[in-house]
Amino acid sequence: MKTIVLTGMSGCGKSSVGKALAQKLNIKFVDVDEEIVFLEKKSINDIFAKSGEKYFRELESQQIIKSFTEQNLVIALGGGAFENENTRNFLLNNATVVYLQAGAQTILDRLKNSTNRPLLNNNNMNLITIEKLLNSRKNNYELAHFSVITDNKTIEEILGEIIKCVNLK
Numbered sequence: 001m002k003t004i005v006l007t008g009m010s011g012c013g014k015s016s017v018g019k020a021l022a023q024k025l026n027i028k029f030v031d032v033d034e035e036i037v038f039l040e041k042k043s044i045n046d047i048f049a050k051s052g053e054k055y056f057r058e059l060e061s062q063q064i065i066k067s068f069t070e071q072n073l074v075i076a077l078g079g080g081a082f083e084n085e086n087t088r089n090f091l092l093n094n095a096t097v098v099y100l101q102a103g104a105q106t107i108l109d110r111l112k113n114s115t116n117r118p119l120l121n122n123n124n125m126n127l128i129t130i131e132k133l134l135n136s137r138k139n140n141y142e143l144a145h146f147s148v149i150t151d152n153k154t155i156e157e158i159l160g161e162i163i164k165c166v167n168l169k
Contacts, residue, residue, distance in 0.1 A: 001027075003073045004166060005091050007141060008100035009134055010079040011107040013150045013158065017100060018076035020155050021162060027072040032081060035063050044078075053080075061087045068094060082140050092143065096166050099144035100158070104130040106151045 004021065006014040015031050022029035033044055036059050040047055047056045060081050067075055075095070082088050082097075091097050102110075107130050141147075146165040150158055 001025075001072055003068065003071075003075060003095040004162070005075045005077060005095045005097045006100055007077045007082040007091075007097055007144055008079070008150075009102060009107055009130075009137065009141075011110040012079075012100040012102040013155070014076035014100055017150070017155055017158050017162070018074045021159055022074040024159055024163075025072075025074070027074060028070060029074050029076070030067045031076045032060060032063050032067070033076075033078045035067075036060060036078075039063070057081075057084060060084075065090060080137070082144075083137060088140060088143065092145070096146070097144040098162055098165065099141045099147040100150050101141070101147050102150045104134055107134070 006018050006021075008014055015033075018031065019029050036047070036056070037043060040059070042050070044056065047059070057080065060078055061084055064075070064077065064081060064087055067073060077091075082091070104127055108127055146162070148158055148161045148165065153161075
């Protein structure tokens with residue numbers, strides 16, 4: 001089985017759906033953001049603040065490729081990981097990529113109390129900012145092999161759609 005990669009905006013459900021999918025398929029789950037936090041011993045906010053987004057994106061790309069040393073994985077990307085052309089092409093050629101699509105209002109509702117999103121923090125956590133970020137990334141997200149809408153759905157419903165798309169039984 002090809003590695004399944006979940007992409008999409010912060011708050012679309014990549015981590016929670018990824019964990020549940022890996023458990024259902026009895027395979028390993030890798031959350032790229034969690035791996036970076038563990039390796040750097042700093043929060044993503046701290047990495048962005050101290051070293052910048054460019055440094056974080058380089059770490060992210062390295063961690064994604066490093067994850068492919070193992071077989072049978074579900075990988076949850078960070079919201080901006082699919083913006084990197086080299087990373088995106090690598091994933092599209094070596095994995096089954098699923099775009100978890102959520103609307104701006106759903107993202108706002110899910111993240112409104114979150115404090116660990118460097119591009120969506122308390123200062124700019126509003127519908128307009130989320131819509132702009134979503135629109136700027138939409139074309140790349142839509143390059144994924146499959147798209148599953150997560151608005152108003154349970155994790156079980158989303159898993160069912162992913163399994164059907166990816167043709168896993």
